[in-house]
Amino acid sequence: MEDLIQVAKKIKDLEIQGARNVAKTAIRSMKDVILNSSATEPDLLLKELLQAKDILFDTRPTEPAMRNSIRYVLYETKEAKGGIGATKEIAVKTCDKILKYFEDAILKIHEIGARKILSGMQIMTHCHSSTVTGILKKANEQGKDIHVICTETRPRLQGHRTAKELVEAGIKVTFVVDSAMRYMMKHLEVDLALIGADAITSEGTIINKIGTRLFALAADERDVPMYCAADTYKFSPETSLGFLEKIEKRNPDEIWKDAPAGLYIENPAFETVPRRYIDGLITEVGVFPPSSIAHQLLQLHPWMFDFKD
Ligand code: RUB
Numbered sequence: 001m002e003d004l005i006q007v008a009k010k011i012k013d014l015e016i017q018g019a020r021n022v023a024k025t026a027i028r029s030m031k032d033v034i035l036n037s038s039a040t041e042p043d044l045l046l047k048e049l050l051q052a053k054d055i056l057f058d059t060r061p062t063e064p065a066m067r068n069s070i071r072y073v074l075y076e077t078k079e080a081k082g083g084i085g086a087t088k089e090i091a092v093k094t095c096d097k098i099l100k101y102f103e104d105a106i107l108k109i110h111e112i113g114a115r116k117i118l119s120g121m122q123i124m125t126h127c128h129s130s131t132v133t134g135i136l137k138k139a140n141e142q143g144k145d146i147h148v149i150c151t152e153t154r155p156r157l158q159g160h161r162t163a164k165e166l167v168e169a170g171i172k173v174t175f176v177v178d179s180a181m182r183y184m185m186k187h188l189e190v191d192l193a194l195i196g197a198d199a200i201t202s203e204g205t206i207i208n209k210i211g212t213r214l215f216a217l218a219a220d221e222r223d224v225p226m227y228c229a230a231d232t233y234k235f236s237p238e239t240s241l242g243f244l245e246k247i248e249k250r251n252p253d254e255i256w257k258d259a260p261a262g263l264y265i266e267n268p269a270f271e272t273v274p275r276r277y278i279d280g281l282i283t284e285v286g287v288f289p290p291s292s293i294a295h296q297l298l299q300l301h302p303w304m305f306d307f308k309d
Pocket of ligand 1: 016017018019020021127128129130131132158196197198208209269
């Protein structure tokens with residue numbers, strides 16, 4: 001459990017970032033807990049996993065991909081029949097299945113998403129999403145001549161990562177401060193707005209890095225089609241019961257370290273984009289209107305709706 005606590009700290013301190021990356025790291029850690037467990041009965045193993053769940057859930061509030069993955073491991077472990085050996089085997093297999101799911105899903109999303117990109121397009125993105133950069137790199141590999149405009153993404157500057165990754169892949173990139181997003185959308189005649197997501201609610205609202213709503217408004221003003229690329233593990237099942245997905249608030253120091261005493265600084269990390277601004281969700285099972293996502297998932301991942309925590 002000591003290693004998992006260290007990993008949880010890295011997730012909390014943003015040494016490990018991005019929804020997919022956070023979820024995969026959490027599951028690798030759960031797998032280590034299972035492999036190293038000295039539990040002699042399934043119930044004791046389950047107790048350890050519940051403890052691991054609490055530690056990991058506490059790291060980042062707006063990360064359903066991590067929550068769903070952990071819940072799936074717990075769900076399958078609870079359902080396992082047999083003694084501790086068989087239960088451990090099921091638990092490890094479930095971790096491997098989830099990790100493989102993420103790998104397969106991302107490849108499908110890259111393939112599907114790249115079809116939306118035509119040669120000559122100017123595509124604008126915000127923050128860093130491995131799902132989005134993968135689509136852009138795939139389109140580039142297919143020989144499409146694209147120009148990407150990406151934002152700095154204050155305060156943690158994830159846009160640097162996007163720009164660096166794409167430039168290294170040989171893609172033409174223009175980098176702007178966040179407040180230039182509307183200006184660029186208009187003056188460069190952007191063809192496509194493409195973002196990732198941390199969460200998707202049952203109503204098809206997207207939750208992504210702060211600034212994404214402004215990005216959506218700017219795209220809407222210019223009639224630029226806006227797509228969100230995200231795997232289905234990012235669905236927040238709690239929202240189907242009326243709960244609100246939490247918006248992570250981060251340390252004010254990220255914005256202004258030596259701010260004058262008495263100044264109140266607000267630092268929300270994410271914000272919502274309602275479905276009316278999103279033309280389509282690019283997922284591993286296809287491109288869908290955001291409003292249909294809950295229905296799709298009832299068929300695809302029924303276990304997601306069976307949570308009790
Ligand atoms: C990252 C962020 C990304 C999504 C999607 O925020 O908002 O757009 O997580 O990423 P942070 P991916 O840096 O605060 O974690 O497509 O890689 O899952």
